[in-house]
Amino acid sequence: MPTLRVITLGCSKNTVDTEHLLSQVAGKYTVVPDEGDPAQTDVLLINTCGFIGDAKEESIQTILDAVERKAARKIYVFGCLSQRYPKELPSLIPEVDGWFGARDQDDLVRALGCTPQPAPGRIRTAPGRPYAFLKISEGCDRRCSYCAIPLIRGDHRSVPVDILVSEAEALAKSGVRELVVIAQDTTWYGLDLYRKRALADLLTALSKVEGIRWIRLHYSYPSSFPEDVLSVMAENPKICRYIDIPLQHIADPVLEAMHRGIDGALTRALIRKMREKVPGVVLRTTMMVGHPGEGRKEFNELLDFVREARFERLGAFAYSEEEGTFGARNFRDSVDRRTKQRRLDKLMALQQEISLEANRARIGEETLVLADDFVDGYFVCRSEFESPEVDGEIIVPFRRGSFGDIDPYGLVGTFFKVRIDAASEYDLTAEFVDYEED
Numbered sequence: 001m002p003t004l005r006v007i008t009l010g011c012s013k014n015t016v017d018t019e020h021l022l023s024q025v026a027g028k029y030t031v032v033p034d035e036g037d038p039a040q041t042d043v044l045l046i047n048t049c050g051f052i053g054d055a056k057e058e059s060i061q062t063i064l065d066a067v068e069r070k071a072a073r074k075i076y077v078f079g080c081l082s083q084r085y086p087k088e089l090p091s092l093i094p095e096v097d098g099w100f101g102a103r104d105q106d107d108l109v110r111a112l113g114c115t116p117q118p119a120p121g122r123i124r125t126a127p128g129r130p131y132a133f134l135k136i137s138e139g140c141d142r143r144c145s146y147c148a149i150p151l152i153r154g155d156h157r158s159v160p161v162d163i164l165v166s167e168a169e170a171l172a173k174s175g176v177r178e179l180v181v182i183a184q185d186t187t188w189y190g191l192d193l194y195r196k197r198a199l200a201d202l203l204t205a206l207s208k209v210e211g212i213r214w215i216r217l218h219y220s221y222p223s224s225f226p227e228d229v230l231s232v233m234a235e236n237p238k239i240c241r242y243i244d245i246p247l248q249h250i251a252d253p254v255l256e257a258m259h260r261g262i263d264g265a266l267t268r269a270l271i272r273k274m275r276e277k278v279p280g281v282v283l284r285t286t287m288m289v290g291h292p293g294e295g296r297k298e299f300n301e302l303l304d305f306v307r308e309a310r311f312e313r314l315g316a317f318a319y320s321e322e323e324g325t326f327g328a329r330n331f332r333d334s335v336d337r338r339t340k341q342r343r344l345d346k347l348m349a350l351q352q353e354i355s356l357e358a359n360r361a362r363i364g365e366e367t368l369v370l371a372d373d374f375v376d377g378y379f380v381c382r383s384e385f386e387s388p389e390v391d392g393e394i395i396v397p398f399r400r401g402s403f404g405d406i407d408p409y410g411l412v413g414t415f416f417k418v419r420i421d422a423a424s425e426y427d428l429t430a431e432f433v434d435y436e437e438d
Contacts, residue, residue, distance in 0.1 A: 002042035004029035004112075005072070008125065009059050010049025012182055012218075012389070014079060015125065016135040018047050021105060023121035025114045031123065043112070044072035048081035050152060052320045056081060060093075067095040076100065078108050080152045084324075102152055119163050121170060130370060130413035131178035131388050132171045136164055136202065140184035142221060144248075145259045145327040146291065146319060149184055156185070158193045161205050172211030175413055177370060179212055180387065185221040187229070200228040207238040213415065214370065216387055218244040222270055223261035230277040240384040241278050244313075246286040250305040251298035254291050259326065264305075271309050282385040284313035289347060290340035291319045292331035299343050306350055312358050313391055314351045318344050352425045359392075359423035366419050366433055369394050374408045381418070381430075392426035394418065402432045 004025065008018045022031055032041060044066055048059035059081045066075055076098040082089055083101030090099055100108040106116035124132065139154040140147075168179055181203070183189065190198025206215055215238050217229070222245055233239045249255055250264045262270075274281055287302065294302075306314065318340035321333045335343075369381035372388065379396040386392060396418050398408045418430035 001028060001030045003032050003040060004043045004045065005032045005034060005041040006045040006047060006125070007034055007062060007066075008047040009062060010047070010051065010055060010080065012133040012180070013135055013184075014047050014049060016122075016133050016182070017079070017102075017105065018045075019122045019124055020120040021045070021109065022123035022125070024109045024117055025112050026123055028112065028114055034125075041072040042074065044075045045108075046075070046077045046079075048077060048079040050079070050081035050084040051148065052317070052322065054320075063093055063096065067093060074098075076108060076111065078102070078104065083152045084148065103154060119166075122167065124171075124174060127174065128373075128412070129388075130176060130372060131180060132176045133182050134164060134168060134171070134179045134206075135159070135182050136186060136189050136199075137183040141188060142185060142261075143259055143326065145257060145331070146288070146322065146325055148322045148325055151324050153184060156188050156192060158189050158191070158198075160193060161198070161202055164202065165205055165209060168206050168209045168212060172209055177212065177413060177415075178214040178216065178388075179206060180216045180218055181206075182218045184219065186217060186219050187221045187224075187226055197226045199226055200232045203229065203232050203239055204236065207236050212238065214238065214240050214384060216240045216242055216384075218387070220245045222247055222267060225270055227273070227277070230274060233281070234278045241281045242284070242385055242387060243274060243278075243281060244284045244387065245274075248286065248288045249291065249294070249298075249302055251294070251301045254294050254298050257293045257327075257331065258288075258291060264301075268305075268309075282312045283309075284315075284387065284391070285311050287314065287316040287347060289316060289318055289343040290335040292327065292334050294319075294335060303347065303350060306347065306354070310354050310358070311351070312355070312385070313387075314354075315390070316344055316347050316351075356423070356425045359425070359428055362420050362428065363423055364420065366417055367394075367430075368415055368436065369396070369418050369430070370415055371396075371412050374398070374412050379408070379411065392424075392428065394420070394428045394430050396430050396432055399432065 049055040074097045078100035082099045109116045137158045139156045141156040252263050321328050367383045371379045373380040381394040415436045417433040420430045422429040
């Protein structure tokens with residue numbers, strides 16, 4: 001069979017798209033690893049990101065590099081970038097054999113000589129990992145003024161519960177122990193199919209899948225957050241006490257300009273409610289600096305809020321004016337680049353202090369961890385409070401006297417207890433305590 005290689009850029013949602021695609025063409029192609037020799041590849045697929053400027057530049061450079069190296073007999077580009085610029089890209093890079101948008105996966109499958117499937121399976125691009133992302137919906141009905149996602153991915157479309165449960169069952173059989181639930185907005189799940197927000201129902205259904213031990217929630221929109229999710233999280237031991245909730249800002253003028261549908265007072269009340277209803281919950285958020293309308297006063301309010309809320313995990317980025325969005329059409333990008341960078345640096349320096357304090361408070365704690373990998377004599381682990389690929393890790397040395405006479409590679413994908421003994425701003429180190437009781 002001809003060989004096929006995929007380069008996947010961007011977020012975890014793109015990874016899921018790639019894995020669904022591979023399941024539909026595997027019978028016609030031999031899929032080779034991304035790190036394989038390009039000269040041996042008949043078809044190269046590049047799954048692109050087009051969300052912000054840096055991501056677009058990376059996608060374009062990857063395409064240009066592949067074309068220059070003649071990395072394959074045929075090169076097809078798909079995903080967000082080609083969805084966003086369907087007219088411009090073919091004339092800019094005519095050497096590409098085919099362009100397909102994020103909503104054109106069926107057309108790409110046909111171009112590869114295969115038949116699209118209504119509920120494709122998954123061929124995991126990293127089969128050794130004990131976690132997998134589960135994309136529960138596509139698109140977004142929110143209209144944040146800075147965001148191009150609705151332009152790229154379209155309106156919100158939920159995946160039915162039974163299909164998601166079947167996908168989770170297949171992932172569990174392949175060795176997955178943790179599901180990371182993702183979407184453009186997970187809290188909107190079910191409205192189009194069931195006429196109600198059904199995220200709590202979905203989490204309960206997924207928790208019944210045999211073999212799945214942890215279920216983690218990402219990308220939860222704060223406006224009108226479904227509180228029944230908090231009840232499920234507090235009561236169901238399989239649902240990690242962890243919420244990824246991108247807040248973006250706290251100052252009312254900025255939130256209004258962003259079209260976030262929530263103000264500062266409601267945001268503070270929501271954070272308090274999460275911590276009250278789910279004791280010990282870890283909150284991860286994202287903040288944006290430099291949005292039009294953010295002056296010194298609004299930025300200082302953001303810093304004060306971060307000090308007050310003490311998020312265990314926080315990422316941040318500077319506002320990027322994206323063509324086609326409401327913000328690009330109606331606002332002037334009023335904060336200069338140097339000011340944005342200074343604010344970003346100041347915010348992240350504050351968060352480093354908070355993260356270090358939170359991590360040091362965990363020294364001496366015994367916790368259950370999942371071993372993601374074994375590298376150079378150390379297990380790379382996480383507890384329920386660290387999400388894969390975005391948070392820090394818990395590093396555990398392999399000491400044969402503690403673990404016993406066992407192949408350490410055989411412990412990857414298993415759970416065991418550790419005691420945390422040291423902390424940095426992001427990572428923790430720990431010592432093995434005991435194997436998990438049956």
